[in-house]
Amino acid sequence: MAEPMLSVENLHVSFQTKDKEVRAVRGVNFSLNKGETLAIVGESGSGKSVTAKSIMRLLPKHNTKVKEGRIIYEGRDLLTASIRDIQKIRGSDISMVFQDPMTSLNPTMKIGKQIIEGLKTYQSISKQEGKTKAAEMLKLVGIPNAEERLDAYPHQFSGGMRQRVGIAMALACNPNLLIADEPTTALDVTIQAQILELMTDMQKKTGTAIILITHDLGVVANMADRIAVMYAGEIIEIGRAEEIFYKPQHPYTLGLLQSMPKPHTSRTVPLIPIPGTPPDLAKLERGCPFAPRCPHTMKVCHYFNPEMQHASGGHSVSCWLQDKRTPKENLPAGVGVV
Ligand SMILES: Nc1ncnc2c1ncn2[C@@H]1O[C@H](COP(=O)(O)OP(=O)(O)OP(=O)(O)O)[C@@H](O)[C@H]1O
16 A cells, blocks of 8 residues: 555654643544545644644744654654755645634735745746736635735735635645645634635645644535544544544544534434533543543543554544443444444
């Protein structure tokens, strides 16, 4: 089988604050093939953004500690690559779209100039070629009157249009990988759907792989090939999208699915929120981090964190319920067997 384009291996990232260590990412493993879409889902604070920013080396230097792990992209470890190499990779090989495109757009510079400057960093093109390509990119992401809009400033676009510009900028250099961190969270539902459709269309045209980060499983249903579910800094379940949606194996994944509105069911189907709150990552107790919120705990869950169990087809889960020694009658309704 071909080598994956990207593999994240046993990644541990902590933040040192004045009096404590926040263990934000704890042993994350996943890989990504060319052209594939992987969604990383989980509640706020589960470590999704920190994982993504580790790939781009965008975490603050002063308090971040990458304690262990490798991030292999096309055979190179991004964690040990020089800043010069990383800068080359950012934008040309891997680019990122954020929740608020204002963080990546310069408010004082015309949109056209920003796209052209981005292009010029990695390609030697004339001013006119840059202008033509920038207008093409804006057209491609569905911005009307693209040529005229090159002269507009970011604040002259609506939120949805600004996100389109962010995507145009991220894709202008034809990256192998686009990391989209909550790209639609700030937008209303109709615009959300348009932006996701746009990303899928662009992916079909360019063959870019996508890591899509979201707290909303509903967003990834039509888009992801595979889904990684994160909880308290760990991937607790990973598998093909249909496995995660139809055969979830971890009670947390089941909880996320039950708390999500379903598009084609009656409004009277009640949504069941997951009780409790995620743990403080500076004060993790022994055992499975989900145990205090899990309705199906056994004694072992409070003492030992379960290992990842690998089932066929790449579906993996870390839950004591799925251990070979656990009687299968202990499995709650809705939870599949490894
Ligand atoms: N620069 C930082 N300094 C200290 N702690 C941080 C820093 N960045 C993130 N954290 C902490 O790391 C943990 C994981 O954060 P992360 O942003 O990855 O969560 P997330 O799953 O992306 O959630 P959200 O959807 O809210 O962004 C959180 O406890 C967060 O407070």
